[in-house]
Every structure is written in structure tokens, then in C-alpha cells.
Amino acid sequence: MSVDPAGVRRIARLGRISVDDDEIDFLREELNATLAFVEQLAEVDVDGVEPMTSVARLKLPMREDVVRDGEKAAQILANAPLSEDGFFLVPKVID
Amino acid sequence: MAPSSAHKYISGATGDFEVVVGMEVHAQVASRAKLFSASSTEFGGEPNAHVSFVDAAMPGMLPVINRECVAQAVRAGLALKAKVNRRSSFDRKNYFYPDLPQGYQISQYKDPIVGEGEVQVDLTPDESIVVGIERLHLEQDAGKSLHDQAPNMSFVDLNRSGVALMEIVSKPDLRSADEAKAYVTKLRTILRYVGACDGDMEKGNLRADVNVSVRRPGEPLGTRCEIKNVNSIRFIGQAVDAEARRQIALIEDGGKVVQQTRLFDPTRGETRAMRTKEEAHDYRYFPDPDLLPLELDDAFIEGLASSLPELPDAKKSRFIAQYGLSSYDAGVLVADKAGADYFEAAVNAPGVKRDAKAVANWTLGDLSAHGNASGAPFYEAGLSPAALATFVDLIGEGTISGKQGKDLLLLLVGDEKGADPRALAERRGMRQLNDTGEIERAVDVVIAANADKAEQAKSKPGMLGWFVGQVMKSTGGKANPQTVSDMLKTRLGL
Numbered sequence: 001m002s003v004d005p006a007g008v009r010r011i012a013r014l015g016r017i018s019v020d021d022d023e024i025d026f027l028r029e030e031l032n033a034t035l036a037f038v039e040q041l042a043e044v045d046v047d048g049v050e051p052m053t054s055v056a057r058l059k060l061p062m063r064e065d066v067v068r069d070g071e072k073a074a075q076i077l078a079n080a081p082l083s084e085d086g087f088f089l090v091p092k093v094i095d
Numbered sequence: 096m097a098p099s100s101a102h103k104y105i106s107g108a109t110g111d112f113e114v115v116v117g118m119e120v121h122a123q124v125a126s127r128a129k130l131f132s133a134s135s136t137e138f139g140g141e142p143n144a145h146v147s148f149v150d151a152a153m154p155g156m157l158p159v160i161n162r163e164c165v166a167q168a169v170r171a172g173l174a175l176k177a178k179v180n181r182r183s184s185f186d187r188k189n190y191f192y193p194d195l196p197q198g199y200q201i202s203q204y205k206d207p208i209v210g211e212g213e214v215q216v217d218l219t220p221d222e223s224i225v226v227g228i229e230r231l232h233l234e235q236d237a238g239k240s241l242h243d244q245a246p247n248m249s250f251v252d253l254n255r256s257g258v259a260l261m262e263i264v265s266k267p268d269l270r271s272a273d274e275a276k277a278y279v280t281k282l283r284t285i286l287r288y289v290g291a292c293d294g295d296m297e298k299g300n301l302r303a304d305v306n307v308s309v310r311r312p313g314e315p316l317g318t319r320c321e322i323k324n325v326n327s328i329r330f331i332g333q334a335v336d337a338e339a340r341r342q343i344a345l346i347e348d349g350g351k352v353v354q355q356t357r358l359f360d361p362t363r364g365e366t367r368a369m370r371t372k373e374e375a376h377d378y379r380y381f382p383d384p385d386l387l388p389l390e391l392d393d394a395f396i397e398g399l400a401s402s403l404p405e406l407p408d409a410k411k412s413r414f415i416a417q418y419g420l421s422s423y424d425a426g427v428l429v430a431d432k433a434g435a436d437y438f439e440a441a442v443n444a445p446g447v448k449r450d451a452k453a454v455a456n457w458t459l460g461d462l463s464a465h466g467n468a469s470g471a472p473f474y475e476a477g478l479s480p481a482a483l484a485t486f487v488d489l490i491g492e493g494t495i496s497g498k499q500g501k502d503l504l505l506l507l508v509g510d511e512k513g514a515d516p517r518a519l520a521e522r523r524g525m526r527q528l529n530d531t532g533e534i535e536r537a538v539d540v541v542i543a544a545n546a547d548k549a550e551q552a553k554s555k556p557g558m559l560g561w562f563v564g565q566v567m568k569s570t571g572g573k574a575n576p577q578t579v580s581d582m583l584k585t586r587l588g589l
Contacts, residue, residue, distance in 0.1 A: 066127065075148075084250070091249070
């Protein structure tokens, strides 16, 4: 599996990472090298082997349905560049 | 597969079309805390008050699943007669939007908690359909953006961010706007019965994405369009009709339906395409590395199953069998569990064995009308089940007439709310005249005063009604009408 320059641009766009034209080639080589590295895993025959989801035999921890958090709007908004009347303000987005 | 119903086809200029509808309903899970965090799900509240660092996606914050949300999804699945998957997992649905602080929504893509099920929908006393359920999965809700507060900025409130949703996906088994409305109504009833969701559409706790396509009868499925976030039963019906007609007009004009996401505009009664983006979302689903698979054991599921209440279909069948109610009446009574419980409490209140059908008639008739007048369902119209029982007994005994009953009921839900019906009737002098001697005298007086009419009645039996009316008038409306009628028949020789 490999990506072409258009693929690099698309992946960057999906991740909202801005990429200059002169960076495309370098990134393409990096991405393809990573993909090739990971592809080595396909050499292993895992037919009939259950995917391992956790190294330790842990079950998904669950919490009780009790309200114990929140009610700290000031802290939540503290890092916002812009806020007003308790709302985050962001540049208007279509859709 | 739902059987084809030709009478539901829409006729276009060039022939009939069949409408095919599937729905994705998002139901907010009834829980105190959110799906993966311990902040409150309470509605309203100051902006960003019910928000924790997890909900705001601060770096390093991790999700921990709420056990009750899992239980609610299982209860809903059981009520939908669906397969509860012992093992399910969580995936990230990645996209960027200001009200999605994580940059992804935790959802279940590959392995949902609940699999295939079905919902029986009674459309009319003679027609029922079975709508297939594809799956039910748990996912996070996003926050809310307000775009109309300022010209260049949007206001974001994360109170809703992280609240648990059940997404219930139906199979494309619906064939009309009415079927779509009936399906969502029934689904909402089922969810309310088991307490998994309160179904409050005004608060946005239940909303639907409606998928609509059309085809010539017998042909393969047409291209569908998705109408997002329809938030009332009425609008669901209107949206299906509007979109079906739009697609039919397009096809008959020689065009092709393009798959797209649309919104329903209720003021215009039409759907419009959501503003197109340069590229469609690529959600790049992958298993959420912060969450192990969810594994449910039989004990957990059986415990939930055994604590489910009697479900609407079973209750309706029992009401028909046990109380002799019509399918329609039983259906209306079980639409809300609170209403069904109210009805049964009245029927089974201590005292005589009363006529369940009479209780149903008063409940669904006058009591419902009084409730409607103040925007309340019949079980909140101001009459306790015990009082309703006494009221029905008064009429059943013949102590008061049906007409007097109507007047008494009006008082019981109004000026005399909370009064004991028997005492109130006594106080107001509402008493049906049953004394046959007195009725005889009243009948004789009327016949004597109208000897000519009495003669005519022999050949015109319809005049009995006029005579009954006269006797009722002379007794101030208190005489037992049945006794009056019987006596007149005898006296007049009818």
C-alpha cells in the first residue's frame, strides 16, 4: 500500500494539517516508508487467532451512574481565545 | 421484507411509484451522568455548566463507560426483540467541528451492542406491519452550536457533548409517510415503557434521520436521500411526502436522484440539500484504543430481562382478552404506560366488579376531552383512578344517569377537583329518578296532554323519541331514560 502526492494532500486535509507544495515529496516518502514497515505484519499467519485487545486480562471498567463532575464552566472556558456569556466563540463554520 | 401495499403507491404523471423509507433514530439514553464521563445530562442549565474536562477533550482525559447507559441499551434491545451481543466494541468516527471537541465521536461501527430485532406497528385495527431493526448502538452526542447570535462567530455550548445516545437503525421496510410516523410513535412508546429514553422530542431527546427513495413497483431500490434531524412525528410524515414527491418529479422530468443529505424545512414544506462540501466526510473509523471491548455476561442480561415491565404489545393483547376492549381502544390505552396503569387501577379499584368497557369509554371519551382542553393526557386530567371507579359505579348502579354523569365529570375535573364523586352527586342533587311509580305518573301526564300524538305514534313508532324527550323534560332530566322508554312503549302500544 502506498500513497501518491494527491493522497498526501488528502490525508493532510482530513487531519487539517497544512502542507506546503515543497513538503509533499518528503512526506510521501515518509508515509510510504511507514506503511511498508507496518505491512511486514501481513507476513504473519494469524488465521484462527483472536485479536488481542489487552495485554493484561482486563475487562472494560465501568462507572456508576452518579454525577460527580462538571459544574466548572470558568475552568472549561479558561483557555478559550474568545468566549462570551459562558459560550465558546469560534469563527462561523458552514454546516 | 414488508409486503407491497399497492394502495400506498404515489401516482405520478407517468404512473405509480413506491416509496421506500428507512429510519435512523437517535434516542438520548435516560441516565443521570454522561456516557463516558461523570458530568450531568440535565437539560437546560447555564452554557458549559455540565461539562467536565473529559467532555471538553482536554489533553490526557480518558473515557470510562457508564454502566447504566449499557443497561439501558440492553433493555431497549430486549424490548425490540433483538439480539444482545455479548461482545461489542467502540470505534472513533473522526471529523472536525467546533461542537466536537475530541475531533472524533466515540461510537460503535463494527460491533454494535445490539443486533437485529423487530417492531410490530398496528396501523389500523385491520393492518399491522413488522418493521425490521438492523441494529442499535451506543454513541456520544455532540455539543450545540448557535450560528445566529453574531455575524461572524458561532457560539458553542458543550453541555450536550458526551451525553449517551442510542442509534436505532431500521431496515428499509416502511412504505409511506403514515407508516413512518406510526413506526417512530411505536418505537418511542417502547423506549418509554422500559425507561431507556423519555422520548421528549421537543427537547431533542428523540430525533430521526429519514432515508427516502422511490421506485416503480417491482423494480430495484432507487437512490436514497437522507433527511437529517427531523424532530417531530408530524414533520417526519411531511418530510417523507415532500421528499418522495420531489424525487418523483425529478425522475419524471428525466432527471436522476443524486444521493445527498438534506434538511426538512417545515415552513416551506420541502426538503433542501445541505450546503455541499468539497469532499464528503471520510470518517476513518478505527477501534478506540482507550476502550476495551464491552463484554456482557448472561447474568447481567437476564437480570435486566426479568425486570422489564409488561411491554405494549403484550399489554394490548391482554387488555383485549381480559377486558373485552376493542383493538383500537386497547391500542390507545397502552400508548402510554402511565395511561394503561391508570386505566387498570380504575377498573380494579376495590368495590363492585365494574364494567371495564364503561371505564374505557369514559376514559377515552369525556375524560380525554377534558384533558385535551388543558393540554394534559387523560391520566393527568385531575381525576384519580379511585374517583373514576366510583364515578363509573354511580352510573352502573343507576344512581345517576349518563347525562348527569357528563355534568358530574365536568365538576370533578374542574371546580370540584378532588371531591368524592358520590358525595358530590348527593350535594348537587344529581340523582336519577328510578322510582317506577313516579315515572309512571310522569308518563301518564305527558300522554294525557298529547292524546292526538299518542294516537299517531301507533303508526309512526319514531315518535317514541319525542315522548321520551318530553318525559325527561318534565322530570328535570332525572328520570332513568331506559325505564321511561320501556314504559312509553307499553303505554303507547308500540
